[in-house]
Structure formats: structure tokens, C-alpha cells
Amino acid sequence: MDRLKSIQKEKDIFPEYRETPIGLLLKYHNLNHDYDSYDSAKLLIGMCMDNRKHLHIPDNFAFIIRAGGANLRYSEFKVSYAIGVGNVKHLALIGHNNCGMVNLVARKDIFIQGLVNNAGWDKEKAEEHFMQFAPMFEIGNEIDFILSETERLRLRYPQIQIAPMLYLVEDNKLYLIKEK
Numbered sequence: 321m322d323r324l325k326s327i328q329k330e331k332d333i334f335p336e337y338r339e340t341p342i343g344l345l346l347k348y349h350n351l352n353h354d355y356d357s358y359d360s361a362k363l364l365i366g367m368c369m370d371n372r373k374h375l376h377i378p379d380n381f382a383f384i385i386r387a388g389g390a391n392l393r394y395s396e397f398k399v400s401y402a403i404g405v406g407n408v409k410h411l412a413l414i415g416h417n418n419c420g421m422v423n424l425v426a427r428k429d430i431f432i433q434g435l436v437n438n439a440g441w442d443k444e445k446a447e448e449h450f451m452q453f454a455p456m457f458e459i460g461n462e463i464d465f466i467l468s469e470t471e472r473l474r475l476r477y478p479q480i481q482i483a484p485m486l487y488l489v490e491d492n493k494l495y496l497i498k499e500k
């Protein structure tokens with residue numbers, strides 16, 4: 321966990337984020353900062369679809385794109401929309417530990433059987449579906465993936481400030497990921 325910076329007071333927030341909507345996200349969620357009121361979004365948040373995660377932020381503060389593993393590779397039009405039309409200039413990319421998008425192949429049989437039982441698919445179709453999409457959605461390791469996704473998005477949107485973060489499901493807090 322030495323790759324994570326825990327945020328317990330304002331000074332823990334990296335200086336480059338402190339006076340930005342990224343810093344505000346950390347203050348609202350981790351530091352119980354009083355909610356301000358917003359009439360437009362200030363931040364774009366990319367986070368996993370996982371049900372264990374809930375952010376404490378004011379109404380209207382952020383656009384949120386939820387996708388398995390906080391993988392935005394297949395959500396890029398929505399990212400562009402938040403920037404182009406929504407006018408946000410900051411992105412918090414939030415992965416979390418124990419993410420289901422790590423080591424998907426270990427859940428292949430459950431995945432297939434679940435689609436058969438719950439959705440009424442036939443086994444062959446479910447298997448094909450898994451084999452086609454699992455490689456696209458596998459993230460490998462949560463922290464490494466968030467860092468590489470951050471790098472990719474910085475190249476794609478060079479004027480947008482992007483902060484890689486991790487949400488720990490044990491304490492429901494956000495941590496900044498240290499970059500080299």
C-alpha cells in the first residue's frame with residue numbers, strides 16, 4: 321500500500337490538486353467538507369460499476385461514468401461529451417481494490433453458468449460472449465491499470481488534469497495513487 325497516499329487532512333492532498341475540483345472531491349469524500357452548491361458540474365469522475373462504492377459529493381458537482389474497472393476505453397465519447405459540452409477540465413479516475421475486472425478468467429465458468437441460469441442464454445453463446453469480451457475488459461492489476469489508463473487519457477486530452485485514485489472497499493476512503 322506504499323503506492324497510495326492516504327488523505328486525512330488537507331495538506332495530504334498533492335499541491336497540484338489542492339485548489340482544484342479534484343482536491344474538492346477528496347475534501348468532500350474523505351474530510352467531510354461542508355457541501356457547496358453547484359449549478360453545473362466541475363469534475364468528471366470515472367469509476368467502477370462495483371456496488372460497494374458510494375461517493376459523498378454534493379448534487380450537481382460531478383459527471384460520473386461508471387464502467388467495470390474504471391476502464392474508460394469504451395466510454396470515450398462520454399468523456400468527450402463531459403469535456404466538450406459539460407465544460408469540465410478535471411478528471412478523477414478511481415479504481416478500487418478487489419475489483420471483479422481483475423483475473424476475469426478465474427470467473428469464466430461462473431459467468432457462463434450465470435448467464436445460462438439468469439438470462440436464459442444457451443451455454444455456447446455465453447461462452448462465445450465471454451471469450452470475445454473478457455480480453456477487452458480485463459484490467460490485470462487495479463493500480464497499474466489506473467496509472468496506464470491515466471497516461472492514455474492524458475495523451476488523448478492534453479489540457480485536462482487527470483488524477484489517478486484508488487478506493488479501498490474496507491474503509492470506503494479515496495487514496496491518491498503515487499506516480500513516479
Ligand SMILES: [Zn+2]
Pocket residue numbers: 368369370388389390416418419420421
Ligand atoms: Zn471493480
